[in-house]
Amino acid sequence: MVAGAAREATSGTVAALLEVGWVVDCPTGHHRSPDVGAEVADEVLTRLPVADRRRLGRGDRCTTCSQELTMPVRRTERPVPVADVPGLPVTTVxxxxxxxxxxxxxxxxxxxxxxADVRAAVLALFAPDTGTV
Structure with missing residues (x-):
């Protein structure tokens, strides 16, 4: 696996960036993204707190203390380290x-x-592509 160009993806309300877009290359000069999108998405969603849905669609509850979330939503930039995916060097999304x-x-x-937008953005970052280096 070698370091490649940065990759970014957007899905709905979420934008994601890999400053180093890892690629798997072969001796003939072809390369592709590693097939680890689902594993990275799973790890990201375990490290990134996601609110719990209240019953009957009445808003969200805190994932930690189960209180109703009443603060307004704001845009946030957040790095999430990914270290436990086999075949992928430690990286940050x-x-x-x-x-x-x-x-x-x-x-x-x-x-x-x-x-769901977080998951879709991560999957897009690792979407399969082929080409020549």
Missing amino acids: RFDLPSTRCLHCGTDQVPTRSA
């Missing part, structure tokens, strides 16, 4: 995403409506 803070415990978290 940088996000520009919506976030809200719990008034009771202070936890910053992604609203539930944006969790």
Whole structure:
């Protein structure tokens, strides 16, 4: 695996950036993105707090203390390190995403409506592509 050009992707309310876009190359000069998008997305979503959905669609609750989230949503830049994906060097995915803070415990978290966008943006960062170096 070698370091490649930066990659960025946007999905709905979330933008994601890899400053180093890792590529798998072969001796003939072809390269492709590593097939680890789902694993990276899973790790990101375990490291990035996502609010819990309240029953009957009445907003979100804090993932830490279960209190109702009443603060307004704001844009936040957040780096998320990824270290536990086999075959991928330690890397950081940088996000520009919506976030809200719990008034009771202070936890910053992604609203539930944006969790699918986080996953889709990460999958797009590692979408398969082929070409010549």
